[in-house]
Amino acid sequence: MSDTPLLAAEGLVKRFPSGVVAADGVSFAVRHGETVGLVGASGSGKSTVARIVLGLTRPDAGTVRFDGRELTTLPPRRLRPLRARLQFVPQSPRASLNPRLTAAESIAFNLRAHGWRRRDIRARVAELLDQVGLTAGHGDRRPAELSGGQAQRVAIARALATRPDLVVCDEAVSALDRSVQAQILNLLAGLQRETGVAYLFISHDPAVVEHLCDRVLVMRDGRVTSPSKERP
Amino acid sequence: MSGLTISNLTVTIGGVRVVDGVDLTVPAGGTLVLVGESGSGKSVTVRAALGLLGRRAAVTGTATFGGVDAARVRGRSIGLVAQDPTTALDPLRRVGAQIAEVLRHHRTGGDPVALLARAGVPDPARVARAYPHELSGGLRQRALIAVATACDPELVVADEATSALDPGAAERVLALLTRRSLLLVTHDVGVARRLGGARETVVAVMYAGRIVEQGPAAAVLSAPRHPYTRGLLAAEPAPGVPRGALPVIPGRPPEPGERPAAGCAFAPRCALARDVCLRARPEPAGGTHRAACHV
Numbered sequence: 001m002s003d004t005p006l007l008a009a010e011g012l013v014k015r016f017p018s019g020v021v022a023a024d025g026v027s028f029a030v031r032h033g034e035t036v037g038l039v040g041a042s043g044s045g046k047s048t049v050a051r052i053v054l055g056l057t058r059p060d061a062g063t064v065r066f067d068g069r070e071l072t073t074l075p076p077r078r079l080r081p082l083r084a085r086l087q088f089v090p091q092s093p094r095a096s097l098n099p100r101l102t103a104a105e106s107i108a109f110n111l112r113a114h115g116w117r118r119r120d121i122r123a124r125v126a127e128l129l130d131q132v133g134l135t136a137g138h139g140d141r142r143p144a145e146l147s148g149g150q151a152q153r154v155a156i157a158r159a160l161a162t163r164p165d166l167v168v169c170d171e172a173v174s175a176l177d178r179s180v181q182a183q184i185l186n187l188l189a190g191l192q193r194e195t196g197v198a199y200l201f202i203s204h205d206p207a208v209v210e211h212l213c214d215r216v217l218v219m220r221d222g223r224v225t226s227p228s229k230e231r232p
Numbered sequence: 233m234s235g236l237t238i239s240n241l242t243v244t245i246g247g248v249r250v251v252d253g254v255d256l257t258v259p260a261g262g263t264l265v266l267v268g269e270s271g272s273g274k275s276v277t278v279r280a281a282l283g284l285l286g287r288r289a290a291v292t293g294t295a296t297f298g299g300v301d302a303a304r305v306r307g308r309s310i311g312l313v314a315q316d317p318t319t320a321l322d323p324l325r326r327v328g329a330q331i332a333e334v335l336r337h338h339r340t341g342g343d344p345v346a347l348l349a350r351a352g353v354p355d356p357a358r359v360a361r362a363y364p365h366e367l368s369g370g371l372r373q374r375a376l377i378a379v380a381t382a383c384d385p386e387l388v389v390a391d392e393a394t395s396a397l398d399p400g401a402a403e404r405v406l407a408l409l410t411r412r413s414l415l416l417v418t419h420d421v422g423v424a425r426r427l428g429g430a431r432e433t434v435v436a437v438m439y440a441g442r443i444v445e446q447g448p449a450a451a452v453l454s455a456p457r458h459p460y461t462r463g464l465l466a467a468e469p470a471p472g473v474p475r476g477a478l479p480v481i482p483g484r485p486p487e488p489g490e491r492p493a494a495g496c497a498f499a500p501r502c503a504l505a506r507d508v509c510l511r512a513r514p515e516p517a518g519g520t521h522r523a524a525c526h527v
Contacts (some may be wrong), residue, residue, distance in 0.1 A: 018366045043368030116376050177269040177419035182467035182478035190478030211469035
């Protein structure tokens with residue numbers, strides 16, 4: 001593994017027309033295979049940073065390097081192949097999955113979008129469902145027919161489908177009750193051991209972040225106030 | 233100040249019994265925390281008690297507030313904080329105008345900016361002029377609290393009002409609400425812990441449409457009696473638990489339509505389950521700290 005961090009954000013600034021400065025010089029790095037937590041009060045800028053990292057929001061200033069390549073100025077056509085390696089698990093799984101697609105179709109959609117061939121997709125979807133603890137029967141269900149925890153497993157399988165190096169989880173377990181949350185946290189930790197994926201894990205819950213993360217960044221008013229506290 | 237009393241409440245929707253004989257009391261001037269997973273029936277319980285379910289739902293049992301039907305005093309004596317701050321506000325109208333509408337509807341005087349200030353909103357004049365999308369989730373939540381408390385209700389019902397907030401913001405929001413009787417509905421058992429012991433707080437745990445445990449918060453949190461409550465508390469991330477090794481309750485709660493007809497609904501997931509648990513439904517037993525469990 002090289003010394004170059006997988007993801008390096010430098011001096012990110014984002015102002016909104018309303019005058020709110022959501023990011024005010026944010027810098028951090030995520031190394032291969034590690035979990036970095038990003039905590040902060042609501043409105044502190046966590047989600048804006050996530051959107052910039054994912055290429056969904058352009059920063060007013062600053063750079064995001066993913067595996068050495070600058071993301072923020074990349075045209076969409078060149079960004080797409082990198083997206084296969086940089087995936088996302090959102091907060092509200094049932095709302096983020098296409099309600100018309102079955103779980104298996106949602107996972108397959110992501111693979112097709114990244115150029116996987118039909119005959120490989122079927123086997124990969126089966127493998128992923130198994131990896132996140134779901135059956136083939138769950139694969140045939142639509143989001144409305146899945147529990148919150150099951151839908152979040154589908155969202156995780158969809159994110160891991162293209163064998164990404166980094167998954168950004170934005171409040172990925174916040175809407176789940178504690179018993180299901182514990183199942184999903186164990187799942188995320190287990191998948192990391194199996195696949196070596198790195199996580200940027202955004203949460204407003206310090207207990208969850210302390211549990212899951214190697215390092216924790218604290219955001220306040222658009223700034224990182226505590227630079228990456230190492231886990232003891 | 234009055235309390236809310238829910239007696240033998242049962243809700244059937246589309247032939248499925250979603251809530252099954254629920255008894256709950258919000259102590260006057262105190263707090264009831266109703267904890268349950270999604271699908272447990274906790275939101276339906278509260279909506280039924282306040283008369284918010286449509287005609288498709290068959291409701292039996294009673295919910296009274298100060299001697300009258302709770303549904304009749306909703307909006308005035310009972311304020312409701314809506315669950316989802318992103319959808320409960322009209323996206324096309326300024327926040328201040330939406331609060332003013334509530335005040336007009338209930339014919340009470342009041343100033344939206346002052347109400348926002350009371351709800352702990354910094355720079356309330358700016359927030360009153362803002363559209364919902366210009367505000368963070370935490371600010372939107374506080375705007376909803378300003379709406380719910382506009383008529384100075386005696387009881388506030390808050391369904392997941394703090395779930396989307398960081399602990400600091402949640403604490404400030406709860407402090408605003410705890411000047412009244414409070415019914416807090418939440419999926420996070422940790423909310424009860426964060427309330428502290430300054431006033432009478434009761435925790436009720438709901439599973440598969442029934443209350444499985446109910447008692448003073450300190451007792452339920454420190455000495456839970458129902459295996460489900462114990463599982464929920466053990467699953468909280470705590471210092472010293474290795475990553476990936478959180479104790480979990482196996483399986484998942486049954487959907488309303490697939491709950492077992494006989495016995496305890498938790499038995500299929502319960503490590504302590506015996507024959508009797510599959511045969512007979514446990515009834516709540518015990519004094520002020522009650523649990524519905526054979527074991």
